[in-house]
Amino acid sequence: MMFGRRKKMEQAVRGRSLFSDALRRLRSNKAALASIGVLGFIVVAVVVGPWLSPHNYFAQDYGAIWVAPTSVDAHWFGTDGLGRDLFVRALEGGRISLMIGFVATLVSLIIGVAYGATAGYAGGRVDGVMMRIVDILYAMPFLFFVILLMVFFGRNILLIFVAIGAINWLDMARIVRGQTLALKQQPFIEAARMSGAPAVSIIARHIVPNLLGVVAVYITLTIPQVILFESFLSFLGLGVAEPATSWGALIKDGADEMNRAPWLLIVPAVFLAATLFCFNFIGDGLRDALDPKDR
């Protein structure tokens, strides 16, 4: 009798883990939900969209230059001075911008988590030295070095990934280290250590999975930063090389010709701003959901 009641109580309490709680809070955040919807739409459009148009992103059509957005001949967003279709170019640029965002974030994520977790778990002098290195690197004007790299060694998309990833891991390393320091005091880590698990597997199996919440927030806030940075490089004429394009490169072309053809500026600008807006809102929503301190 007693036993049965206790079981019932346990059931009533179940289902409110940290994760499901966070999910519930995220669901009630309309701005974040709408952002997920819009972002999903942009991602699908960018992946599928170019196939819907009869044009491709590099073909030049001198019979149709400076065409304003029109349904004639499927130039939905108009064309540029070389007669290239902006609809396809904007989506093609989005592919590159988003891809750079995801890949460079992944690079910084791997470096940052490995570095931060190691420093935090090792503690003591190792931690001190590793974090001092981060402090020093923090003060470097890396953006300028990346710009120089691009100038000196050519516009290479691989270089963009590595360069951006190599800059952005510093924040991640700091956050992860702080969390790890707190985590390693927990009894379950002690238990793992006592049962003889080596440090590497404690970090990989017990520490890193518990960092996922923080990492998720960080990812959604890093991707827009990276996209922004690539656009910044492209805007200076140092990003991806023609005929490939990105939102930043399109915005630069558009800004040069905005008197004559404002749509060339406005279309990629709206895509870029909408994407950054959505990522930022999702990141905010995730942070509030996982750490509802300010609610």
Next chain:
Amino acid sequence: MLSYALRRLLGAIPTLFILLTLAFVMMRAAPGGPFDADRELPPQVRANLEAKYHLDEPLYQQYGRYIWDIAHFDFGPSFQYRDTSVNDLIASGFPVSLKLGAASLAFALIFGIPLGMLAALRQNRPADYGAMAIAMLGISIPNFVLAPLMILVLAVYNDWLPAGGLGGWQNYVMPVLALGTAMMAYVARLARGSTIEVMRSNYIRTARAKGLSATRVVWVHALPAALTPIVSFLGPAAAGIITGSVVIETIFGIPGLGQFFVQGALNRDYTLVMGVVLFYGILIVAFNLAVDLLYGWLDPRVSY
């Protein structure tokens, strides 16, 4: 306090040293030399030129000379602008950039702090959502998008403001807005978060319990504590303004340091570009140090 400042100064030395070394390595690793001009120079001329710029010495000696020169604030001759030293170029460009950057920062603080505090005091009400939506827009629209759009609307469609160049104060309006808006948005978000936290603290409850007016509680008791995160944000903010100015100065045709950097990079004027990077690096390090000292002065809980 003094010993902390000294320790921080000493701590800045390895940072600057790595900065210098990186700069030197990149200069040497960059493909092509300054004298690989359009036509091949006669060997004798080339040798003389290399001797003049000490390029014939062994690398370690060049490295030593480089460090020595920088330590004396001598950034060397510009390769592109003959007969002009990088120092001259920095001296002519920096005041312009400084004016632009300082005005943008002032704009960000003057509008961002009240906006954030307003949102915090009306938390989860329409004013809060409105203010935070503005802030989110400010963060999400990059300055290189905002700037051309502003030119399009304010200078091309309506002839209200000059589209570029440098003249009266009107020339500064759009660049300052373009450069300061994102910063303002960040400041507003920080101010909101910190004000919410401060308003919940015990000493604010005490102040209220004493029967102080709401205005006095907010402006005299809460404001200083709410400002501390913004002070620590000033370091990254300055770095952001410096990078942003590179693009903004190019768009608006402002003859500042940022434009020299872009032109120098595109023309492979290595000494100029490295000089600007180093100058910025030193500036950021110095600024961060100043901010940390200011932070300790503002918040007595921070001990050195």
